[in-house]
Amino acid sequence: MTARSTRRTTAAHSRLAAVGAIAVAGALLLTGCGDQTENGDSGGSDTQSAGGAPLADKLPQSIRDKGTIKVGSDIAYAPVEFQGRTPAKTVGIDPDLADALGKQLGVKFEFENGTFDTLITGLRSKRYDIAMSAMTDTKDRQEGIDGDTGKKVGPGGDFVDYFTAxxxxxxxxxxxxxxxxxxxxxxxxxxxxxxxxxxxxxxxxxxxxxxxxxxxxxxxxxxxxxxxxxxxxxxxxxxxxxxxxxxxxxxxxxxxxxxxxxxxxxAAPYGIAVAKDNTQLRDALKAALDAVIANGEYKKIMDKWGVSEGAITEATVNGGK
The missing domain is CATH 3.40.190.10 (Periplasmic binding protein-like II)
Incomplete structure (x- = not known):
């Protein structure tokens, strides 16, 4: 899922990205493919019960009641998300991160496969609670602007930024x-x-x-x-x-x-997309992301997939330009 949607950055950002590219390439060469594909499944991420989740009360009651967050994702974009060797398993950076977030929030993240350019529409129609698919956070997406025509085509969305690529x-x-x-x-x-x-x-x-x-x-x-x-x-x-x-x-x-x-x-941020009117879910995801950064789980996931150069140190909402 290539860095999704138009990005606007400075030359300095590009230069920093180039330095990161060298480091990440080396890390990827040292990262084996073996047991990386054995974590996660297409039904979502395994989580602990809500009773042991420190941030469960931050979620909207409707999410807590159903115990799941439905994720729209284009599951053909290794190593961000893709099908593992075991049938019906979704693996990669995003599923691993969703598992860590789920432990904080006490819910299960259920990944549903979709074509990338339909994910925002699916979010708007409430088919998904969030879209998590190496989606670039941009001003156009935040404001619901079609990048090709410059016309407003929807209400836009909010993004919880979790990676840079x-x-x-x-x-x-x-x-x-x-x-x-x-x-x-x-x-x-x-x-x-x-x-x-x-x-x-x-x-x-x-x-x-x-x-x-x-x-x-x-x-x-x-x-x-x-x-x-x-x-x-x-x-x-x-x-x-x-x-x-x-x-x-x-x-x-x-x-x-x-x-x-x-x-x-x-270079630009990947963001978890959330509907504009779902600010409580957005803020819960941000809090959970900050928690997994603080407890070291985030770093373990980035290191596992050899992408530590794209890691962030703090969750940001709508940081895309």
Whole structure:
């Protein structure tokens, strides 16, 4: 789920992201794939009873009564969330973090798979209580603005920010075709996941490309489909959030399929999306996130998945720009 939706950052942020990219890449290379996929399940995260949960009373009564928080998520975005080796198990950074939050709140987080670009709609229609899917917190999303048209399309949402990630470009291994920056994509074929910041960045770059050398974009419903297209030789490059691109480089074909090119750009926060009118749930999630940061569970999860460079030190609401 590439760093989802348009990001606006400064050059300084991009430079910091590039430094983080080097460190995270090293961490990912040291992180095994073995038992990481054995935690979590598609029904949600295992939690202790509400009686032992210190922050249970912060939740809305309706959530406490049903004992669950329904999570909309595009479960095809390793290592953030994806299907584990055991059938019906959802694993990754988000499910592990949801498990830790659930222990604080005394509820079970139930992940429901959906196409990424429909998650906000599902949140608006109350199909989900929250959306947690490597979703970038942006002003447009907070205000319900369509990034392409600039028009208001909904009430927007609030975001509890829990991670920071940038965007990377990757190519087939040993065949980078001279691609190092986004401008090098002019005249190339690029695969992306639909509705993501990678698609937005490619559209913006395309406007700068000279006539006759436009980027040929191929958007897919999920990142795995995009990777399959690139692997088969149907494109020159792919783009997704750095943690996802780095994980694909490390694991696809035993590390023989892809390579990262250039620097990570557009560092921005991932946020847990909550409906604007559900401020009590938003504040409960923020309190729970601060608690798992303070007790060390958050750091353990970031270290486990090799993404500690994207870790935060304090939960923030609507920190996206």
């Amino acid at each position: 940038g965007v990377s470009i990757y190519t087939k291994k040993g065949d980078d075709q001279g691609i190092k920056t986004w401008s090098d994509l002019c005249g190339k074929k690029l695969v992306v996941q639909r509705g993501t910041v990678s698609e937005d960045l490619a559209k913006a770059e395309n406007e700068k490309c000279p006539a006759g050398k436009k980027i040929s974009m191929q958007p897919f419903d999920n990142d795995q489909q995009a990777q399959t297209r690139l692997r088969a030789g149907g494109a020159d490059a792919g783009s997704s959030d750095f943690p996802v691109a780095a994980y694909a480089v490390k694991t696809s074909g035993g590390g023989k399929d892809f390579e990262l090119v250039g620097e990570q750009v557009e």
